[in-house]
Amino acid sequence: MIKVLIVDDDPFIRESMQVILDLDQELRVVGISQNGKEAAEYASAHPVDVVLMDIRMPVCDGVEGTKLLRALPNPPAVLILTTFDDDDYIAQAIRYGANGYLLKNVSPSLIISGIKTVHQGTMLIHPDIARKLAGMLESPRGAQAEPSYLFDQVSKSLAEQGLTQAECQIVRHVADGQSNKEIASSLFLSEGTIKNYISEILGKLELRDRTQLAIYYLKLMQRN
Template sequence: MSEQNHENRPPLPEKSSQVQVFLVDDDSFIRESLSVVLGLDADIHVTGTASHGTEALACLESGILADVILMDIRMPVCDGVEGTRLIKTRFPDIQVLMLTTFDDDEYIIQAIQNGASGYLLKNVPPARIVQGIKTVHNGDMLIHPDVARKLAGLLRTPASPPVNEPLKTYGLTRAELSVAEAISEGLSNKEIAAKLFLSEGTVKNYVTEILSKLNLRDRTQIAIFMLKK
């Protein structure tokens, strides 16, 4: 009897292979437009939307799933910078991709320091946003090239130690340092592998070693560490 009951049980639902995306923007038209555009990609499923950071956090705490949060920076009540901090503190495994029309130095730095995995400007084509979501979901950083150059200039100071200092202080090999520098430029593992003539598996191993030696949590922290050098 027990075997028959077991056979009659409905199968457990398979875990979705789609990227679960949650949208946060105070403009309802943008939320709806992004939901439609992202929904056209078979690999992405939009699980919900919110109009500001604290509302997004409440949705996540209520059980709404998200692998990646697409977050505007300037919003009333709770902006994207603070929203990123709140969400990354409560849900560190969720990736946050900032999307904004504002090319604002202070907001860019604060968002990344709070744990954002990437930053795109809203004037990029929809296909670029889709690819950006998939990039940060895979664990890579995504920073608009103009923003990456600006970050480097803002975080570096005349008193910064020489670029080889991480080799002496933290024991990074030259290969690991090259990978870390490439991460600070916003390159993905695939791009780093092509640039340094390595396999993606080797790059992943180097990233693991860098995180361990520098006692950092993720690629975002590696980028900030290197940009401050």
């Protein structure tokens, strides 16, 4: 049974989400909170597996709430659910350890599936958010704009996890939103070779796909 805490300042949303989630036999709503501070206080005193978190809330928003939750000794997974796709919120929520990011216009079945996904330890990003992240990485944080010393620091972090210099270059291109064909053209390699490289990279970093790889790169950029 996955224990879920719902965090939203709108009582209608809280009640609706509770009704929806309680219909699934694998989920149990154990509490509701009106802001991020309340959520952290609740999770510090009660077992919680996944926090379904709104972003824009008074007193303590979802970004700060995520930071507080992830700092707990036994932090729950945090799935951000919001109607807003603001760039700053996206970057900050991921930086502070959010495990997933969905927009509120998705179907209830996708929200339920998302909760189960982040509970399993897999990062989940709504496709619209993933595209926005790719744009954020490209400009101003893309390969052409980022300082060389910053890329060197990120490459060092990747190398410590077993990536070669060539693989670090490919990660940079993936984070820049380039396709296999574009990367192959830039590095004078075949598309098949690039595909094999990416499979190796994902395996070494224990990531699922290119979106997770781009997000991972973003996190390293913000950390350095």
